[in-house]
Amino acid sequence: MGDLGQSLTEAVGMILRADADVMTIVGASLRFSLSSTVIASLIGIPSGIALATSRLRIRPLLEDLLNTLLAVPTVVVGLFVYTLIMSRGPLGRFDLLFSPAAIILGQTVLIIPLVASLACSSVSVVDPVIRETARTLGAGRLRTTLTIASEAQAALLVACITAFGRVIGEIGISLILGGNILGYTRTITTAISLQTSKGEFALGLALGIILLSVAFVINGTVRRLGRRSPWA
Amino acid sequence: MGVRLAYRIRSLTHAYDGNTVLDIPELDIPAGEILLFAGPNGSGKTTLLSILALLRAPSEGRVYLNGIRCTEDPDLELRRMVTLVHQKPVLFSTSVRNNLAYGLKTRGMAAREIDRRVRSIAEEMQLAALIDKHARKLSGGESQRVILARALVLETPILLLDEPTNSLDEAYRPVLERLLHRLHRERGTTIIVSTHDAHFLASTRGRLLRMARGRVLDSPAAWVRNAPLSDMDP
Numbered sequence: 001m002g003d004l005g006q007s008l009t010e011a012v013g014m015i016l017r018a019d020a021d022v023m024t025i026v027g028a029s030l031r032f033s034l035s036s037t038v039i040a041s042l043i044g045i046p047s048g049i050a051l052a053t054s055r056l057r058i059r060p061l062l063e064d065l066l067n068t069l070l071a072v073p074t075v076v077v078g079l080f081v082y083t084l085i086m087s088r089g090p091l092g093r094f095d096l097l098f099s100p101a102a103i104i105l106g107q108t109v110l111i112i113p114l115v116a117s118l119a120c121s122s123v124s125v126v127d128p129v130i131r132e133t134a135r136t137l138g139a140g141r142l143r144t145t146l147t148i149a150s151e152a153q154a155a156l157l158v159a160c161i162t163a164f165g166r167v168i169g170e171i172g173i174s175l176i177l178g179g180n181i182l183g184y185t186r187t188i189t190t191a192i193s194l195q196t197s198k199g200e201f202a203l204g205l206a207l208g209i210i211l212l213s214v215a216f217v218i219n220g221t222v223r224r225l226g227r228r229s230p231w232a
Numbered sequence: 233m234g235v236r237l238a239y240r241i242r243s244l245t246h247a248y249d250g251n252t253v254l255d256i257p258e259l260d261i262p263a264g265e266i267l268l269f270a271g272p273n274g275s276g277k278t279t280l281l282s283i284l285a286l287l288r289a290p291s292e293g294r295v296y297l298n299g300i301r302c303t304e305d306p307d308l309e310l311r312r313m314v315t316l317v318h319q320k321p322v323l324f325s326t327s328v329r330n331n332l333a334y335g336l337k338t339r340g341m342a343a344r345e346i347d348r349r350v351r352s353i354a355e356e357m358q359l360a361a362l363i364d365k366h367a368r369k370l371s372g373g374e375s376q377r378v379i380l381a382r383a384l385v386l387e388t389p390i391l392l393l394d395e396p397t398n399s400l401d402e403a404y405r406p407v408l409e410r411l412l413h414r415l416h417r418e419r420g421t422t423i424i425v426s427t428h429d430a431h432f433l434a435s436t437r438g439r440l441l442r443m444a445r446g447r448v449l450d451s452p453a454a455w456v457r458n459a460p461l462s463d464m465d466p
Binding site for chain 2: 135
């Protein structure tokens with residue numbers, strides 16, 4: 001208990017004085033997570049909307065496939081992307097391994113199904129009369145789709161925030177694809193893992209407190225937005 | 233030279249899950265007519281209007297709009313000839329102004345003209361005080377007036393109204409009736425209304441066709457009314 005108390009005190013001190021290592025690691029985590037969330041949202045939201053508004057017979061199958069991908073462990077995604085970007089892989093010539101780009105790529109692959117699935121669900125529950133109203137008022141296909149998406153905007157934002165929450169807390173991809181290089185690819189989770197293995201708890205705890213704070217803010221935001229979404 | 237037809241319907245049937253909900257062997261609707269479909273709930277009025285609005289294709293049969301056969305994926309310009317006011321007052325979650333302007337924007341109209349038309353319809357439907365209010369904050373009666381105004385502002389050649397007086401406050405019924413008659417008189421708009429509102433039927437001039445169990449009970453040529461009927465029993 002004494003060690004824990006001392007480590008916690010040190011951790012709070014590091015946060016309060018904005019310790020350089022803590023700030024570097026937190027900054028890298030936020031950069032990677034925000035980048036992958038933005039890219040995944042740009043791909044996942046239109047895909048989810050397209051799926052929700054399509055009349056494809058295989059739509060249920062595609063939805064099941066998406067939902068299955070949600071359960072894939074981060075280390076499996078990390079391994080999959082590793083085989084793509086390793087020097088002998090199909091993307092090896094871009095020399096991405098152990099770089100921020102590799103982490104962002106891996107995290108993007110991880111959360112595209114999540115964003116697409118949530119976008120599909122949120123658009124599916126929009127009142128069908130909205131679609132018919134848009135069409136009868138003369139909207140073409142694109143405008144009708146944008147109108148439906150606009151009705152689900154709070155839920156779509158929740159999808160993005162949920163995806164951000166998923167990547168900020170993942171470790172498998174960051175570790176396998178980033179290599180945990182300080183000041184370059186070290187993230188909150190990989191740093192916590194490293195510090196714990198070295199028996200140095202203060203930095204790990206400080207990062208853990210920050211990660212929890214981020215999660216708290218995310219949950220609060222999701223809850224507030226959720227009240228305004230069609231799911232509520 | 234024959235009468236110009238807004239709609240020509242031939243051997244129309246529509247079924248949900250194997251149950252036939254609409255069966256109209258033949259029906260012509262001349263352009264510029266006011267046609268009232270009266271009948272109880274489940275008589276097929278709403279399904280018929282959604283087919284006439286080109287929102288769904290019938291299971292079988294042919295529907296011609298302005299002489300053009302309607303397909304499952306109709307041309308946008310053809311669709312823009314018709315506006316349907318749904319029975320359920322659903323508004324887009326934005327301001328009343330944006331709701332009223334929606335259809336005009338889809339037609340690529342100039343912002344100035346959109347503004348002029350929106351102001352004009354808002355005045356006529358007594359919505360001017362609500363113009364910047366969020367649509368979700370309106371009462372049921374106010375919402376109904378906005379969805380009617382949103383359709384009327386487009387001045388399409390054909391206007392379809394599904395139970396337009398359902399959520400409309402008593403005080404605004406004469407306003408709606410006045411507007412419909414003006415559209416009909418000044419622009420020759422074809423107006424097709426489904427209703428079981430006896431007051432509306434009594435005060436609206438036009439051809440009345442009664443429906444039940446998906447069929448039109450009256451002969452299509454029947455009952456052209458020149459004066460309001462007060463003794464109608466829908």
